[in-house]
Amino acid sequence: MQLFKCQNCGQLLYFENTRCETCGAPLGYEPFGATLTALRDNGDTWLPMAGAEQPYRFCANAKYDVCNWLIPAESPDQFCTACRHNRTIPDLSDREHRLAWRKLEYAKHRLFYQLLKLRLPTPTNAELPGHGLVFDFLEQPPQAGAAKVMTGHDDGVITLNLQEADDVARERLRAQMHEPYRTLLGHFRHEIGHFYWDILVRDGGKLDQCRVVFGDDSEDYNGALQRHYRDGAPANWQGNFISQYATTHPWEDFAETWAHYLHIIDTLETAAAFRLGVHPTNAEEPALHADITLNAYGEGKVEGLIDAWLPLTFAVNSLNRSMGIGDLYPFILSEAVIRKMGFIHDLVHDTLPDDRAA
Known part of the structure; x- marks a missing residue:
């Protein structure tokens, strides 16, 4: 993610900040300008200190401290472009549910930062009836024998079990499922992948090409899962x-x-924002050296991302081991995996030919 700073005092900020810790200025995120801006009170609205002085108001979910995104004052919408996709939220009379929902929204808003930056479609159900992007955040019913809430995707509906926001419970599942990585942001990025398979691959004229790279999806899914x-x-x-x-x-x-x-391009953007370079001592191999300066959201070739990613992950994994914790990125990018990432990179940037054009 890019770095943000307070326009009032210059303090560096986190994406989720609602108030500058140095000068106390209120903050709001304007999603289409990708700007976290300090705000001036304008009565019923707010004026940004960054950019044009168009009045804004906060998303209706700001009152629950789960969203800091802004909406143009004249917009008829109550919810920001991330929150408008929520269909089911937890019971807010329960304090633990409110805290869990905040964690979910923080992760979901980071996802939407990327989707907007990549200019990917995010249709609501009103815009794409029956197939629009919808989120259900569900708690497991306490009754014995109740159907288990499964995190997953089904025709545009992304369901997350609220239990995933419990760090202890999620870590237990991570160990049971033998997963080296399991986070809320990881869940969102995975499930949105299913959504984009539907609209960019299946409905976007790229199915034949995708099958060449990923295999025949007509294989029985339930049987494969079992x-x-x-x-x-x-x-x-x-x-x-x-x-x-x-x-x-x-x-x-x-x-x-x-x-x-999505993991890779977001982390590379952050590394570039900090102007990180990796130049290990006693390493003459050029592939282990990199100055992270590329635009991770640009078109280019996927190999450019990988050439920066590999030395960066070697460095941060080594730092993690110095702290006695697991690798930040405990995965291997084989040639076959890089080829698959290349397909997704080209799909995202709409540089693949259309199957139907043949």
Whole structure:
């Protein structure tokens, strides 16, 4: 993510900040200008200190301390471009639910930062009836025998079990599922991958090309899922897949690779914002050296991203080990995985030919 600073005093800020810790100025995020701006009180509205002095108001969810995004004052919408996709939110009379929802929204808003920056479509159900992007944040019913709330995607509806916002519970699941990485942001990035498979691949004229790279998605999904949980990943899976779960079915391979693509470009943008360079001592191999200066959201070639990513992850993984914690990025990018990321990179930037043009 890019770096933000307070226009009133110059203090560096985090994306989620609602008030500058140095000067006390209120802050709001203007999503289409990708600007976190200090604000001046204008009665019922706010005036940004960054850019044109168009009046704004906060998203209706700001009152719950889950959103700091702005809406043009004249807009008929109550909710910002991220919150307007919520269909079901937790019971806010429960304090723990409110805290869990805040964690979910923080992660979801970081996802939307990327979707907007990539100019990807985010249709609501009103705009794409029956297939628009919808979020259901559901708690597990306490009754014995109640159906388990499953995190997943179904025709535009992304469901997240509220339990995933509990760090202890999520870590327990991560260990049980033998996953090296499990975060709220990771869930959002994975599930949105399924959504974009539907609208960019299946409905976007790219299905034949996708099958060449990821395999035949007509394979029975439920049967593939049962086989995965029964038998696990095949031997030598790391030569062709980014994760064990990616081996389940081409749909999951696509969603896992999509999520990692978003991991990479977001982290590289952050590294570039800090002007990070990696130049290890005693390492003559050029592939281990990099100055992170590229525009991670630009078109270019996916190899440019990978050339910056590999030395960066070697460095941060080494830093993590110095702190006695696990690798920040415990994954292997094989040639096959990079080729899959290249497909997603080209899909995102709309540089793939249309199957239907043949």
